[in-house]
Amino acid sequence: MHITYNLRILRDADSTLSTLVTQGHLLPCPAEKIQGANGTVYRPKPELKDCLTARSDLQFAIGETLINCQTYALPPEEYAGLLRRSPDFQQHKLAHLLPPLTTQMDSAAKEKWLSNLAETLQVPARIDTEPHLLPTQPSHPATWLPGDTRLIKSPTGWFLCLAFEVPPPPSRYHIRRSVVGIDVGLRTLAVAVHKDGLQHQASGIADIRPSQSDLQRYLPERPALWPEMQRTCVMLQHAAAREELARMLDLIISGASLVGFEELNFGPGMCPLFTRRARELGLRDFLKVWLPRRLQMHRIEYVEVPSDLTSRLCNVTGRLGQRSKTDVSLLMNGNGEVVDADTNAAKNVGEIALVLSWQRRTKQGA
Known part of the structure; x- marks a missing residue:
């Protein structure tokens, strides 16, 4: 199942994102609509497709540019999947x-x-991609799809839209x-x-x-x-x-x-x-x-x-x-x-x- 989640980007990243748009690193996608968010949709330019990653629970990287956003605000399977595909993820031992x-x-x-x-x-x-903020580790982490990453500029601020492929649900108890x-x-x-x-x-x-x-x-x-x-x-x-x-x-x-x-x-x-x-x-x-x-x-x-x-x-x-x-x-x-x-x-x-x-x-x- 292909699903997306919109994460709030903190206000202090507004000027950075405006610069990325001005420099052509974020390209508008007028034909695209994102579920749960209204506003202008942007995608990273093709050259940055392989340069997207989470750096911490509060930072996401678009190439060399860091933006402060709530990457921790994902359900368990998606959160674990994002970390495991982010080799430079840094975190404190807070569990x-x-x-x-x-x-x-x-x-x-x-x-x-x-x-x-x-x-x-x-x-x-320290760099550590194990999701320590999940006391119970998901048995089937979702697969993050970096190429489908989008950003939305809405009247209430910027959002980071991350896409995932969630595995079929396991069989349940009778x-x-x-x-x-x-x-x-x-x-x-x-x-x-x-x-x-x-x-x-x-x-x-x-x-x-x-x-x-x-x-x-x-x-x-x-x-x-x-x-x-x-x-x-x-x-x-x-x-x-x-x-x-x-x-x-x-x-x-x-x-x-x-x-x-x-x-x-x-x-x-x-x-x-x-x-x-x-x-x-x-x-x-x-x-x-x-x-x-x-x-x-x-x-x-x-x-x-x-x-x-x-x-x-x-x-x-x-x-x-x-x-x-x-x-x-x-x-x-x-x-x-x-x-x-x-x-x-x-x-x-x-x-x-x-x-x-x-x-x-x-x-x-x-």
């Missing part, structure tokens, strides 16, 4: 910092984590299949509930944002490393979230016949905190790109469900419940009972998806 991010971290734990990160970044990065509903959030990244009662959960990720005083404290004599420490913080949180979501998705695919998930609109009306974290943790990409494409590969039907009322409507009583004022993970249902709000929402999503699927099939005459 030991991933597990703590999936636990409840108090202020002391966050201080220790930041101290360990600062200490690690002061050791020079599990009785059922309808699955997925609810997403921040306290818990996602909860998936099967109609037959099976449940999976992707843990929430600790939000660590080093302040200026933190940078001065942990890297007092290395101010040049301050931006790298801030970016690496986000990168590690994204990697921890990717592992949680990949593990959960693997379980869903093994036992789902129909999957429902929320149709979230990441517009101005959404909570700014959720919008920011959904982007940093890849949750938005998971819902909009990664999840539907994986389900398509495995020929599993899916339905995007409007999110209205799914978190407040009690799945047992059918009445509107009330979220706890002291713990948002709890819902007081119409009978005055306390239920898990995330599980309740996931059940609602699954049942609504079943109804919408039935309506869709009826219209199609299936």
Whole structure:
């Protein structure tokens, strides 16, 4: 299966890319359209076709030119495939910092984590193409296709479009299949509930944002490393979230016949905190790109469900419940009972998806 992913290029690369366009190293492709991105499409000139590579989790090379972009923001198979075809890839040994991010971290734990990160970044990065930000290595990495690399200049900035050939999905376990509903959030990244009662959960990720005083404290004599420490913080949180979501998705695919998930609109009306974290943790990409494409590969039907009322409507009583004022993970249902709000929402999503699927099939005459 041939698929593409659009990775955000950081703003500090804008002038570099404009220079590449002016010098003719990036050529416009007016006839090409890229799924999921609007704007002008460019391709590297033919002479650069064999000079494209990832240099680190935050840098991509077009010939001798380095551009800062989020190369880490790929699903596991694609991320591993990109690294293995990038012989000059450099990275720090950061894998030991991933597990703590999936636990409840108090202020002391966050201080220790930041101290360990600062200490690690002061050791020079080394060339290593093993994907250390993937605790579970994919058995079938995707094949990166450098010749299909494109860049998109959109109204919101530049994007790097990378193409991959994903191998046929492996045979899955023989599990009785059922309808699955997925609810997403921040306290818990996602909860998936099967109609037959099976449940999976992707843990929430600790939000660590080093302040200026933190940078001065942990890297007092290395101010040049301050931006790298801030970016690496986000990168590690994204990697921890990717592992949680990949593990959960693997379980869903093994036992789902129909999957429902929320149709979230990441517009101005959404909570700014959720919008920011959904982007940093890849949750938005998971819902909009990664999840539907994986389900398509495995020929599993899916339905995007409007999110209205799914978190407040009690799945047992059918009445509107009330979220706890002291713990948002709890819902007081119409009978005055306390239920898990995330599980309740996931059940609602699954049942609504079943109804919408039935309506869709009826219209199609299936």
